[in-house]
Amino acid sequence: MSIAFLNGSFLPLEEARISPLDRGFLFADGVYEVIPYYSGEPFGLEGHLIRLQRSLEAVRIPLSTTTAEWEALLQQLVVKNGGGDLSVYLQITRGAYETRNHAFPDEISPTIFAMVSPITPPLAADATKAKGITAMTIPDTRWSRCDIKSIALLPNILLKQQAADSGAQEAILVRDGHITECAAANVFAVKNGTIYTPIKDDHILGGITRDIIIGLAQDHHMPLQEIAMTQEFLEQADEVWISSSTREILPVVELNSRPVGNGEPGALWQLMAEHYQANKKRVFREANV
Incomplete structure (x- = not known):
């Protein structure tokens, strides 16, 4: 059973749940990255995290997670899933709020979600x-x-x-x-x-x-x-x-x-x-x- 990360917790992917009021669900209000890991080690991670931060800033989702914190979190996720050749999907949405409104809510916590899937050996x-x-x-x-x-x-x-x-x-x-x-x-x-x-x-x-x-x-x-x-x-x-x-x-x-x-x-x-x-x-x- 695959292990996912959701808002601070590691849990079986099948048990991960978000609110129907999450703005990612309602508005596609969020960004993502897909990062390859080979034999449990990331490839191109720095570039992916730089691009992630650029996307977060472009859509004005405030998040203070450091590069070192992202690296540690994703490494834990890969280890919990047995390492090997994996694709890590990382998604951040603006979060869930009590009402549906197009404008940004004043106070809202982003939803952070990550999961893995096997990488098929590429043609190259x-x-x-x-x-x-x-x-x-x-x-x-x-x-x-x-x-x-x-x-x-x-x-x-x-x-x-x-x-x-x-x-x-x-x-x-x-x-x-x-x-x-x-x-x-x-x-x-x-x-x-x-x-x-x-x-x-x-x-x-x-x-x-x-x-x-x-x-x-x-x-x-x-x-x-x-x-x-x-x-x-x-x-x-x-x-x-x-x-x-x-x-x-x-x-x-x-x-x-x-x-x-x-x-x-x-x-x-x-x-x-x-x-x-x-x-x-x-x-x-x-x-x-």
């Missing part, structure tokens, strides 16, 4: 066996503050389901003719040996894995540019990738029912996947010295 863990995924471009109908990791994900859900209904595994979103991101991932394209990714702005969530990939490209002298990426540019790319914390880096081998490149995971994706796995091993090795 063995690039030689990767087969890639299919994707389609869809108009980006979300709100204008996608840089906030909000729990208000209904637009993302509808877009992802629209792709699924058409037989695609991922939705790549287009706003005003330009690529933003996926329903739950960032986007990369490769053309003539250079890696490209959309410029980070309010329409894009700054992905932690995205930042790691950019850093690895710099470390290994792989040309990379952040650009205002058009849909036409993406459709003409030699390779297309998507990235997220639990899926890491995935090659897109079919876009809008047409093969990307030769319809197989590309050489630069395979190289970046190898760099990514080597970087994970280095990070954990240094953490345990």
Whole structure:
């Protein structure tokens, strides 16, 4: 039975309860993070906690929890669930109040909830066996503050389901003719040996894995540019990738029912996947010295 954390207590997930007056339930008034743990150790935790604090400040949820306190809490949760390869879901809402009112209540305590789920080994863990995924471009109908990791994900859900209904595994979103991101991932394209990714702005969530990939490209002298990426540019790319914390880096081998490149995971994706796995091993090795 999985163990969860709710407002100061560890308890079986099935026993966790929130008030129906919680503003997360009523208004989707909250933010979240998803943090991967491998063999019980976090990967990219600092970046996730920085982004969490940025989201909390953006939606004006006051919380004084320190980085060290978050690290200790999440580590306890992972240990109580047996360690291993886990995805930790952390959600903070504005909390429950006695009445339903759109305006912020004067005095309210945030609701803090965390749970874990197993991580499926990502494709990048063995690039030689990767087969890639299919994707389609869809108009980006979300709100204008996608840089906030909000729990208000209904637009993302509808877009992802629209792709699924058409037989695609991922939705790549287009706003005003330009690529933003996926329903739950960032986007990369490769053309003539250079890696490209959309410029980070309010329409894009700054992905932690995205930042790691950019850093690895710099470390290994792989040309990379952040650009205002058009849909036409993406459709003409030699390779297309998507990235997220639990899926890491995935090659897109079919876009809008047409093969990307030769319809197989590309050489630069395979190289970046190898760099990514080597970087994970280095990070954990240094953490345990």
